[in-house]
Amino acid sequence: MSLIVFGTSVSPFVRKVRIVLTEKGLFYRHENVNEAKPPDGWRELSPLGKIPAFKDCDRALAGSSVICAYLERRFPIPPLYPTEPYDYARALWLEDYMDDGFVPLGRSKVFLPLIVEPLLAGKPEADVAAQEAAGKAVDEEFPAFWDYLERELGEGEFFVGEHLTIADIAIANAHVNLRYAGVAPARNRWPRLRAFLDRMHSRSSFSNLVKEEAPIFDRLSGWISD
Ligand SMILES: N[C@@H](CCC(=O)N[C@@H](CS)C(=O)NCC(=O)O)C(=O)O
Structure with a gap:
């Protein structure tokens, strides 16, 4: 398993994803991308050019709420979304x-x-x-x-x-x-x-x-x- 979060953590959207990963006890790598000076190919990972972007092996996602929702389905324990x-x-x-x-x-x-x-x-x-x-x-x-x-x-x-x-x-x-x-x-x-x-x-x-x-x-x- 290889999980990577892209984006500087002082962005609240990046931080939210990192907190969810930690609360789920997941090990991940953090790459400190500055959205104002992104690396080459950034839009392939983040089509809107925003941070955070995320990778789970070769699967890429962008948008903090989408990433958190994905993490919930992919790693359901402990649950961070109510079921009712x-x-x-x-x-x-x-x-x-x-x-x-x-x-x-x-x-x-x-x-x-x-x-x-x-x-x-x-x-x-x-x-x-x-x-x-x-x-x-x-x-x-x-x-x-x-x-x-x-x-x-x-x-x-x-x-x-x-x-x-x-x-x-x-x-x-x-x-x-x-x-x-x-x-x-x-x-x-x-x-x-x-x-x-x-x-x-x-x-x-x-x-x-x-x-x-x-x-x-x-x-x-x-x-x-x-
Ligand atoms: N709805 C997005 C918002 C992300 C967002 O606005 N990120 C800011 C940094 S805090 C950004 O990348 N801004 C650059 C831009 O809008 O081009 C999410 O939840 O990930």
């Missing part, structure tokens, strides 16, 4: 809600201006105007997502059913890049969501990737304890 039809659909919905809603918001309003742009400009941190704009977005645009997630989680340990699913992985994963910028739902306003994120982020499937990624941003210290 409505629960299954809810888990997929929550994955979509994060990947198509929250991730793009966090990327454009926080991760790019506060982390990536200063890094590329060789500055230790974003200028005051960028920090204020990000703070305004966090105050005005993020609470609707966090209110919804707090309600959906309820008193449960996991978002759907009694076990870890793709929904939990997608939700916690979507918050990783924000935490590099010191952004997380406040404990006093979203206590259950915040405790969930802390639990998820301390799983080794997350924390080992954070240890690998965070030095790129010089952002490891205090990540979990903010």
Whole structure:
């Protein structure tokens, strides 16, 4: 068996696939492709040119949700998708809600201006105007997502059913890049969501990737304890 994930892990879509592989106890190789400077023949692996792409021996796939769904069928134990039809659909919905809603918001309003742009400009941190704009977005645009997630989680340990699913992985994963910028739902306003994120982020499937990624941003210290 030879499983390969292509794409830089600071992409939440790449990270989601790596977390699923780890939660399933699978050994895989990671190839650090930058989608802006892809290797020759990249479009054969990833027809849209995006990361992640994936190979299982000579079988290629692209798109994080497709890859995760494939892994579930190919390696069913432990299951990361519910079997009951409505629960299954809810888990997929929550994955979509994060990947198509929250991730793009966090990327454009926080991760790019506060982390990536200063890094590329060789500055230790974003200028005051960028920090204020990000703070305004966090105050005005993020609470609707966090209110919804707090309600959906309820008193449960996991978002759907009694076990870890793709929904939990997608939700916690979507918050990783924000935490590099010191952004997380406040404990006093979203206590259950915040405790969930802390639990998820301390799983080794997350924390080992954070240890690998965070030095790129010089952002490891205090990540979990903010
Ligand atoms: N729906 C895709 C989204 C992947 C995606 O947008 N990846 C970004 C990096 S985070 C990318 O490759 N962007 C380059 C582009 O859009 O050309 C998935 O889940 O894999």
